Amino acid sequence: MTCTHCGLRPASAGAALCPECLAAGAYPPPAPAGHPHDAPYTLPPGLPLRSPVGLGRATVTLLALVAVADVFAVGADALQLDSATQGRTSDLADLATGLTGGVQVLLMVATIVVYLCWLYRVRVNAELFDQSGQSMARGWVIGAWFCPFVNLWFPRRIVTDIWNASAPPGRPAGERLIDSWWALWLVSVIADQATTRFDGDGVWEARVMLFSDLTDMAAAVLAALVVLRLTRMQHQKALGVPAAPVLG
Structure with missing residues (x-):
């Protein structure tokens, strides 16, 4: 049996894909739907659709750690605020601020790297779902975050x-979740x-550091929800699973 994804190499025993396509995280073609209203998205043969599930899980884990x-x-900020209000310095507050600040920087760097890898993968997949719906070139997937003003x-x-592009066919996913995440992210950056x-x-x-960390925490939670929902939508669409509407 020939691989149903690339159509070039023999498929593995008991599978529809060859070892190379399986290793690349490719999806087999979806099974035919039983009802015309449940017809799944059909991916043109031979296109390299890759699963975002692994990178999505890694991104959500790092966002949770953030x-x-x-x-x-926030606890360290509260100690700093208490000591500043009383007009004194606190070695404990300074130590807590230094430790938490260092951990935050390390986690942020790791999260940025993994998140951008995930974002680039779901962007490539989105081009296969609906290329005309992608209003910006691929290079902006990474560059947009580092260019002043446009970021x-x-x-x-x-x-x-x-x-x-990843929403179920005929069922708009909504953008409220994205808007909420992005608003909180901007507020936390400006406050910082x-x-x-x-x-x-x-x-x-x-006070401002306390506010910044609180909004950053909320933004991290919403960012994780965006990653979870977008990953699930792409996974279901690639497998041809009829999906319920995704709100937000």
């Missing part, structure tokens, strides 16, 4: 295009940058 680190950072709205636009404006005013700096 949220946990933010919880500890305030380009990433959201890219995620929205992928989201809409604003802490430099309060040099010498420990009380306001501690």
Whole structure:
């Protein structure tokens, strides 16, 4: 039997795909639907659709760790605010702030790398679902996050295009979840940058850092939900599984 994905190599025993396509995370073609209204999306043969499930799980795990680190950072911020309000310094607060800040930086770097790998994969898949629905070139999937000014709205636009292309046929997925995540992310970034404006005013700096970590924690949770739902939509669409509407 020939591989049903690439159509070139023999399929593995008991499988519809060859070892190379299986290793690349390719999907077999979906089974025929039993009802015309449940007809799944049919992927043109030979196109390299790759599963986002593994990268999605890794991204969600790291985002969860970011949220946990933010919880500890909020505690450190509360200690700093208490000591600043009383007009004294606290070695415990300084130590807690330094430790949580270091952990946050390390987790953020790891999360950014894995998240961008996941985002690029779901973007490539989205082109196979609906290439005309992708309004920006592939290079912006990575570059949009690092270009000043455009990073305030380009990433959201890219995620929205992928989201809409991955939605079940005839069932719009909605964008409220993306809008909520992006709004909180922007607020947390702006608040983090604003802490430099309060040099010498420990009380306001501690308050802004507390607010920044709280919004960052909420943004991490919403980002994980976006990754989970988008990964699930692509997985179901690739397998031809009739999916219930995804709200948000």
